[in-house]
Amino acid sequence: MEKFRAVRLASAGRPLVDEMLDALSPGPGELLVRVKAAGICHSDAHYRSGVAPTRQPCTLGHEVAGVIAAVGAGVTEHHAGDRVCLHYLVTCGKCSYCRSGTEQFCATGEMIGKHRDGGFAELIVVPARNAFPLPDSIPFEQGAIMMCSSATSLHALRKARVARGDTVAVFGIGGLGVSAIQLARALGADKVFAVDVNAAKLGLAARFSAVPVNAHGGDAVKKIRQLTGGRGVDVALELIGSARTMEQAVEVLAPCGRAALAGLTDQSMSIAPYRDVLNKEAEIIGVSDHLASEIPELMAFVARGELDLSNAITRTVPLDACAINGVLDDLEAFRDDVRSVIRP
Numbered sequence: 001m002e003k004f005r006a007v008r009l010a011s012a013g014r015p016l017v018d019e020m021l022d023a024l025s026p027g028p029g030e031l032l033v034r035v036k037a038a039g040i041c042h043s044d045a046h047y048r049s050g051v052a053p054t055r056q057p058c059t060l061g062h063e064v065a066g067v068i069a070a071v072g073a074g075v076t077e078h079h080a081g082d083r084v085c086l087h088y089l090v091t092c093g094k095c096s097y098c099r100s101g102t103e104q105f106c107a108t109g110e111m112i113g114k115h116r117d118g119g120f121a122e123l124i125v126v127p128a129r130n131a132f133p134l135p136d137s138i139p140f141e142q143g144a145i146m147m148c149s150s151a152t153s154l155h156a157l158r159k160a161r162v163a164r165g166d167t168v169a170v171f172g173i174g175g176l177g178v179s180a181i182q183l184a185r186a187l188g189a190d191k192v193f194a195v196d197v198n199a200a201k202l203g204l205a206a207r208f209s210a211v212p213v214n215a216h217g218g219d220a221v222k223k224i225r226q227l228t229g230g231r232g233v234d235v236a237l238e239l240i241g242s243a244r245t246m247e248q249a250v251e252v253l254a255p256c257g258r259a260a261l262a263g264l265t266d267q268s269m270s271i272a273p274y275r276d277v278l279n280k281e282a283e284i285i286g287v288s289d290h291l292a293s294e295i296p297e298l299m300a301f302v303a304r305g306e307l308d309l310s311n312a313i314t315r316t317v318p319l320d321a322c323a324i325n326g327v328l329d330d331l332e333a334f335r336d337d338v339r340s341v342i343r344p
Contacts, residue, residue, distance in 0.1 A: 012050035026072035039063030064119030149175035164188030
């Protein structure tokens with residue numbers, strides 16, 4: 001029986017390992033996809049460390065694009081050879097959450113690369129409804145990172161109700177932040193502030209017309225208030241996963257502002273309810289994943305040139321445990337890379 005290569009989490013708190021797995025075949029309603037690119041997300045570092053629990057053992061990787069190798073019985077909308085990118089939430093499609101467009105809360109839902117095997121592999125099996133056509137104009141690497149970093153950023157901005165003329169602060173200029181800056185402008189934001197401690201990432205943000213705010217050795221909230229005449233911002237996105245930056249995302253809000261928190265952390269945050277929320281009628285909004293219905297909208301932003309991911313991928317690595325562990329180490333240390341992608 002033919003085997004295929006995968007890089008897996010065998011045990012939380014330990015490095016990922018190379019494995020050879022038994023051949024896969026698609027069941028009814030499923031697709032077998034040959035992985036052409038898989039993004040490495042900061043969440044993968046959280047899974048490896050155990051900060052966010054995942055199935056063990058498990059093949060990580062939830063940002064996936066590739067070519068359909070085979071289709072299961074009953075699949076008519078996809079064909080072998082099609083280029084696709086994969087929505088990472090596998091859901092029942094029938095429960096009240098799925099029917100209402102909040103499928104991330106499906107009681108039987110599973111995330112690829114967390115609850116079921118993901119894309120750090122040569123092959124992956126997914127339900128056909130999780131595959132979206134990837135135009136020839138979009139490279140596999142970019143199609144892969146769109147499936148989390150871009151899609152989650154769009155979902156966060158939609159949850160925060162970004163409107164034309166708003167001012168927006170984006171905390172964390174990594175894979176999500178680069179997309180968030182561009183999508184905020186595409187949705188009509190008047191000015192976007194990019195907050196980070198990394199000069200290289202702030203330089204990239206400036207290329208997308210964001211106002212860089214270097215938080216290294218200074219108070220980012222104070223700086224933004226100075227730049228906004230003391231008012232603050234209408235929307236703040238926290239994409240880092242730090243209690244302190246979550247607090248800052250709330251503190252920097254203008255009256256009736258909305259703070260959307262998407263970063264993963266096991267820390268607790270502390271806010272002053274009257275000063276930061278009640279007195280401003282501010283909102284704190286949790287952001288969980290994204291929706292399949294948002295992916296076509298994301299593709300449209302790319303087609304119109306409003307989302308450019310050509311500078312978002314700063315490193316490609318092979319399907320090799322040592323190389324991938326090195327990327328995860330860099331993510332945990334918040335080094336210069338924006339997004340790294342595996343090319344099997």
